[in-house]
Amino acid sequence: MLALVATSLWSSAALADEPAAPEQGSESAVAQCVAAHAEVQKLRKNHQLIEAGRALKGCARSECPAPVLRDCGAWLDELEQVTPSVVFNVTSGGEQVVDSRILVDGQPVELSSSGAPLRLDPGKHTYRVERDGYRPVSRELILFEGQRFLQLNVQLSVALEPLADAPDPKPQAPPATETYRPVPALTYVLAGVGVAGAASFAVWGTVGRSEQDDLEQTCRPRCSDSDLAGVRTKYLIADISLGVGAAAFVGAALTYLLRPTKERPVAVSVEPSRTGVYGTVLFRGM
Known part of the structure; x- marks a missing residue:
């Protein structure tokens, strides 16, 4: 399976082929070599390995003192071994995707098929893979020193096309309604x-x-009072019944007179017949 990879940011061959800067006096050249030598150490200590590799160019020149050249040569091999690197493998539906766009830490990365991995500093990074017609994929990863050729498998899925706008439905006339005042059950x-x-x-x-x-x-x-007690009890029950009945009639009248007004749909149909035309009215929600 062909893996898409980013070109390397630096290599030992580039260091060897790059022409040396023109000499501006032996003392000035030595000072530059020593400054580059110190800068490489500082960047290495701060785990800025990519910048340290670039700074090595300043102390790998032929006019640099022998101790500086020896250190820089050793650091070159060391950085080659400890600098993390990744290889992107972008597929969709089991097939390789060759024209995807990759951003690492927000910066675009050009891909090639040369097999060279993308070198990154150790630590936390984010990457995003994009391609027209596909859903983008964004992820995070943490790289450690010495973690080389880490393959990042990214599976792209086809983005669903938006549905065509449905035509606006024709406005419908509001249904016919009538107002009525239903009698509450409490009235009955x-x-x-x-x-x-x-x-x-x-x-x-x-x-x-x-x-x-x-x-x-x-x-x-x-x-006697015992003879009259039964009569008084029956008259008392009659009076209570009269009072309860009167109150109930008043309540029924109030609930009937104060009943609310509501609306209900009305379905009207007209059909011809042999004897003429007849219509049907159907009330719903009664």
């Missing part, structure tokens, strides 16, 4: 209680009156 309940109260009043009042007539014929005017 209260009316029933009122009828029951009136009936109870009539029954208990009649029974009490009948017993009172009997006492007037048998013991009047010497009727």
Whole structure:
């Protein structure tokens, strides 16, 4: 499987082939070599390995003192071994993707098929892989010194095309409605209680009156309290029934008169017939 890789940022061959800067006096050249030698050490200590590799060019020139050349040569081999590197393998549906766009830490990276990995400093990095018609993939990774040729497998998936805008539906005329005032169920309940109260009043009042007539014929005017207690109880029940019934009738009347107004759809259909035209009106939500 062919892996797409980024070209290396530096190599030992580049160091060897680069022409030396023109001499500006032996003392000036030595000073530059020593400064580059110190800069490489500083960058190496701060784990800025890519910049350290670039700085090595300043102390690998032929006019540099022998101790500086010896150190820089050793550091060149050391940086080659400890600098992390990655190789991108971008596929989609099991096939290689050769024209993807890769950004590492927000910067675009040019890819080639030369096999050279992308060298990065150790630490945390972010990368993003993009391609027209595919969903971008963004990830993070942490690299350590000496972690070389790490293969990053990226699977791209085809982006779904947006659905075409549906035509606006034709405006529909609002359905025909009518207003009505339904009678609440409480009205019927209260009316029933009122009828029951009136009936109870009539029954208990009649029974009490009948017993009172009997006492007037048998013991009047010497009727005892025990004889009159039954009559008084029946009249009391009749009075209570009358009061409850009257209150129930008043409540039924109020709930009927104050019932709310509502709307309900009306379906109207007209059909011809042999004898003429007839229509149908259907009320819904009753």
